[in-house]
Amino acid sequence: MPYEQQLASKDARVREQLQGVAPNLEWLTPQASAEANFRNKAKLVVGGRTGLVSLGILDRQRRGIDLTGCELQEQPILAVLPSIAAWINEAGLTPYSVRERQGELKHVLLTVSPAGEFAMRLVLRSEGQLGRIRRALPQLLAAVPGLRVVSVNLQPEHKAVIEGAEETVLTDTRLLPMPLGAVTLQLGPRSFFQTNTQVTRALYARASEWIVDAVPAAMWDLYCGVGGFALHAAAAVLEAGSAAPDIVGVEVSDEAVASARAAAAAAGVDARFVAADAVQMQQLGEQVPDLVLVNPPRRGIGELAQWLEESGAARIVYSSCNPTTLARDIEAMPSMRAVRAQLFDMFPHTEHAEVLVELVRQ
Known part of the structure; x- marks a missing residue:
């Protein structure tokens, strides 16, 4: 199937999957990938x-x-x-x-x-x-x-x-630097990083753009991995001339948290990264911020959706690699309205789709 047709078909399918729970979404043009030589x-x-x-x-x-x-x-x-x-x-x-x-x-x-x-x-x-x-x-x-x-x-x-x-x-060295423009991430041997560097750059840039628009005083990056979303958002906010938000990243992997801390220190970003299960965030005693970014595995955020629904957070930026669980999680947060979304073709030539959605409290 020609690549343009693949991308259009995938975009249409994802829109259909989310139509029932987010009928008035503003859909941005899907982010294409290179057709070959894209896996890092x-x-x-x-x-x-x-x-x-x-x-x-x-x-x-x-x-x-x-x-x-x-x-x-x-x-x-x-x-x-x-x-x-x-x-x-x-x-x-x-x-x-x-x-x-x-x-x-x-x-x-x-x-x-x-x-x-x-x-x-x-x-x-x-x-x-x-x-x-x-x-x-x-x-x-x-x-x-x-x-x-x-x-x-x-x-x-x-x-x-x-x-x-x-x-x-x-x-002697255990970290692989991943320079992505304004931020250089650090990958340990067991650290997760997206497979498609070109599309990942675009994903971080779009999420950062939405975060800059929101001008949050504080944000959480849940399932933060090595800190990609949080660190790029911090760099974008500073570049826009705004005050840096109070950023907390949460990830269950100790190695990933250590990598995120190393990248933050190298970039001069004042962000805290905590080794914890994101679904237990409500038990850590942190004040709920005005913006929460989530980037969960394929199973989605599950019970965390109900807590976010009741948390009072004004805005959620949700990066999903599984539109099915994304739709389920959006449905579990009825007071949050999905306002814009974009497909990122992280996995060309497959049925898999990466989707970024912004939700605001009604």
């Missing part, structure tokens, strides 16, 4: 055999299919994947066989920044080949220019879960 991360299954690995996916017989030339990935990723595969072969790392439940190396996870720097994670079944990886690390760093962070993740279980709970960073 590669999540590759290791197949094949020792000395002759494949990086990609597995077929129905659990044999490796090489995807090192897949044009969904950004060009810098495509440029270094052959070197990474060669290094795995030379280091003698043993691919994990799903069919036989033997071997060690399960996945290679690679993220690239706009500056062309990389963070790479190797997912192993056990620590059996960790020493081999440590010894071969200098050769890897020499073979992949810009490789800034290398870590090993242990996933000992035989199930369809990419990573486990234990992470060992092998390099």
Whole structure:
């Protein structure tokens, strides 16, 4: 399907999904993506055999299919994947066989920044080949220019879960800088960041524009991750000549909160980031601000919607990767009126949609 048709179809479908709960929305022109080379991360299954690995996916017989030339990935990723595969072969790392439940190396996870720097994670079944990886690390760093962070993740279980709970960073540096214009975010090995840098920039810019329009004295950024929305909003407010709002970011991941704090310090932004579950925000004793931004996982905000409905917050900016749960959450906040929205095509060539909606109290 031609890309323009894909985007129009996705936009129409999302509008239809929200029509029942937000009938008078002002819909902005959808944010398009590049059609190829838009993914800033590669999540590759290791197949094949020792000395002759494949990086990609597995077929129905659990044999490796090489995807090192897949044009969904950004060009810098495509440029270094052959070197990474060669290094795995030379280091003698043993691919994990799903069919036989033997071997060690399960996945290679690679993220690239706009500056062309990389963070790479190797997912192993056990620590059996960790020493081999440590010894071969200098050769890897020499073979992949810009490789800034290398870590090993242990996933000992035989199930369809990419990573486990234990992470060992092998390099002196554990944070990958993600320069996005006015703000440079910092990604730890387990930090979440959107897959499409170009569209993410546009998403942050639009949310920041709406926040500047609202001139909030205080705002919360719930499910804040590494602080992308909060830090971009703070930078935009200052650029507009307004007083910086009192910003509190809340995220359940300790690593993400540490990354957000590091980025805020580097940017000179006076924002607080708290490691907590967003649904428990009402228990933290914070005064409810006039603006709340939420960027939840696919399940949506759930019970938090009822609390926000009763909280008195004047405005909500909701970034959703699941229009179905977005519609449910809007319906659970009847005193909030959705006034404008925009689709961001974070995931081209799929049915997935990222939607930003602004709601104001009636």
